[in-house]
Amino acid sequence: MHKITRELESLIKKHKWTKDFEQAVQMAQSHNVPSIAHIRSLDDYLKYVDELVNWAPRETDQNPRLLYTKLVEFYFFLDQPPVKRHQSKIKPGGGEKKLKPLSRWIVDFAKAWGNYLDTTESAREVQSFKDDPLFNWEEYMPPPSGYLTFNQFFARHVKPGMRPIAGLCDNKVLVSPADCTFVGSWQISEKSEIMVVDQKNG
Known part of the structure; x- marks a missing residue:
């Protein structure tokens, strides 16, 4: 155990x-x-x-x-x-x-x-993600050694130009930095409070 x-x-x-x-x-x-x-x-x-x-x-x-x-x-x-x-x-x-x-x-x-997930054993099923068309494998840059751990695959790097950021430097545009599934939207009004993260200071 x-x-x-x-x-x-x-x-x-x-x-x-x-x-x-x-x-x-x-x-x-x-x-x-x-x-x-x-x-x-x-x-x-x-x-x-x-x-x-x-x-x-x-x-x-x-x-x-x-x-x-x-x-x-x-x-x-x-x-x-x-x-x-x-x-x-x-x-x-x-x-x-x-x-x-x-x-x-x-x-x-x-x-x-x-x-x-930081161990080499955790990477034994990474091929299953490559085989799934939903993961768009060709959009990423695997390291020369391949993905040695699952976490290394999970934090994979996107090829330059594959995911341009919409509305760069425009705080009126909401952008998600992650691959994810859309599950809902919520109305934003003039009274809504939205936390804006400064690009320089995080």
Whole structure:
């Protein structure tokens, strides 16, 4: 068992959260999500966490957004009310300065998975992204050695001129620096407050 999984197991015992996590699993199951149907108990959830922390991201024909799905599944369980109440509240502009133990564990889990994604083993499925036309492989510049870790692939460099920035130096134009999927838009009025990041000072 990975150290991060043992830490969650210890937290659950220390704070007497067993019933809360079991209820969270049952609530998640009530939504009938096929990809998490096998997680029916706290032990199943701990096994799932233990596998995820060393999971090498990949794309498949059955689920072309598998990495996204895995992330959503992970947070879906933690977002169920019985365990969400044990987490620090997230507020725009900054939340609680000292994280609650469960929120601290979530951060530590992300770091642990990130550490794995810095290993050469994590790159074993990168070819699946190259094979997926949605990733537009030809728009990027792989290093001469190829991508040696998943994180190296994830932070890949775009070829010059492939993604020109729209409205450069025009603060009236909103630009997203990431490859992403559009999921919604929100009305902006004269009363809206939008944080503008200075290009020089970040």
